[in-house]
Amino acid sequence: MGYTALHPSWGRLDASVNDLGCGQSWEGIHRVRQVVLTCPECGGRVFARVSLYGLRHFYHQVRPQDCMLANESPEHHLLKLELALAARASGWHAELEVSSQSGDWRADVLVYDVQGRPFMALEAQLSPQTPDEARIRTDRYARDGVGVCWFALTGQPWQRSVPSLLVRSPTERGEPWVVWQGMRRYDWAPRTLRGKAKWSHIARPLGEVTGWILGGQALPYTSANGSVSWTAPAYITLALERARLEAEAEHVQHVRAEEKLRQAREERRRQALARAAELEQERQAELERLAGFFRHARMDAALWEKFTQMVRSVSGKNVFYGEQSPRHGNGLLVYTRPRPGQRQRLAGVVCPDPRALRGWDPDLTILVPTPAWLSWIQAGVTSPVKVAVLNPLTGRTIFHRESPTST
Numbered sequence: 001m002g003y004t005a006l007h008p009s010w011g012r013l014d015a016s017v018n019d020l021g022c023g024q025s026w027e028g029i030h031r032v033r034q035v036v037l038t039c040p041e042c043g044g045r046v047f048a049r050v051s052l053y054g055l056r057h058f059y060h061q062v063r064p065q066d067c068m069l070a071n072e073s074p075e076h077h078l079l080k081l082e083l084a085l086a087a088r089a090s091g092w093h094a095e096l097e098v099s100s101q102s103g104d105w106r107a108d109v110l111v112y113d114v115q116g117r118p119f120m121a122l123e124a125q126l127s128p129q130t131p132d133e134a135r136i137r138t139d140r141y142a143r144d145g146v147g148v149c150w151f152a153l154t155g156q157p158w159q160r161s162v163p164s165l166l167v168r169s170p171t172e173r174g175e176p177w178v179v180w181q182g183m184r185r186y187d188w189a190p191r192t193l194r195g196k197a198k199w200s201h202i203a204r205p206l207g208e209v210t211g212w213i214l215g216g217q218a219l220p221y222t223s224a225n226g227s228v229s230w231t232a233p234a235y236i237t238l239a240l241e242r243a244r245l246e247a248e249a250e251h252v253q254h255v256r257a258e259e260k261l262r263q264a265r266e267e268r269r270r271q272a273l274a275r276a277a278e279l280e281q282e283r284q285a286e287l288e289r290l291a292g293f294f295r296h297a298r299m300d301a302a303l304w305e306k307f308t309q310m311v312r313s314v315s316g317k318n319v320f321y322g323e324q325s326p327r328h329g330n331g332l333l334v335y336t337r338p339r340p341g342q343r344q345r346l347a348g349v350v351c352p353d354p355r356a357l358r359g360w361d362p363d364l365t366i367l368v369p370t371p372a373w374l375s376w377i378q379a380g381v382t383s384p385v386k387v388a389v390l391n392p393l394t395g396r397t398i399f400h401r402e403s404p405t406s407t
């Protein structure tokens, strides 16, 4: 079923208008045997007919498989006519079933501006299509400067990808068709960031909504999540204003967070510097404390740090230095740091005077920095001792067990 047909001498006929769109009358083609009418889509022979509901249309003598007009459902047929009537009721010139010159689209209803240029296609899309197909077909119209609104009766996978409206047919005679989804309003009150804002669908008669769309009082709007719907320009302005406020607030927050991070970094750097200064002070104080020992051991204070590292490395423990001990030949006592609840333990003695080795505890390691010190120790042993030579100049460690040389 279609609303259009080709007449051999009158040209294109539109059954939805009284004069057939060409200044002729329905009586001139309805039940007139000698007139041969053809389908503008497939070229097959069609006849004028009035449906049970009084709708004038054309039907194919033989229904071809591949003619879109021949295979339209009755609902499609009705919605298409409703869309044409709505456009005309808003004061626009609208034609049914119009193909583009290149043939890459055929509008169910094509609406023309006052200069006679087509600017909007109204598509009753009751058969399935994918979101990609909907976008491709929308782009084809756009290339010819024509906008498009897709109409469906129930929710569709493509409805948020392209400008579309869901409509409902009247249940009672005389009631209007109604748009129930796709036309949205934006509520935002109070108009501050804390104010609640939301989009909601509004239900309105199809004729009214069609008038808004054709008159520019409703525009397609793509929201931040990419979904497309129709709304008034004033609502778009509001939504953009809200988005601007949100972006500003986000920026301010970002700047504040950055400043906080910077301050935290600065504070960490300051603490690290203070800690380093403290450690340096401690180190200097320790060197001063040990000045007497260095003279006794004939050691360069500059090598002390390296020597200490080697002591820690061979002991495998956390150690610290005690006092210079007269009982241990003025050697420096080395302790392991005690765990909580334990006593510190003497782990070794650095550079004891060899004359103090008489009766030396055989388990108490003697630590020396040079081979010369080892020689002095060797010369003085009277009982077995353990000696570790930790040479800070070479970085080498040698362990010795010394016993008195038998003569």
Ligand SMILES: [Zn+2]
Pocket: 039, 040, 041, 042, 043, 044, 060, 064, 067, 068, 069, 070
């Ligand atoms: Zn056909």
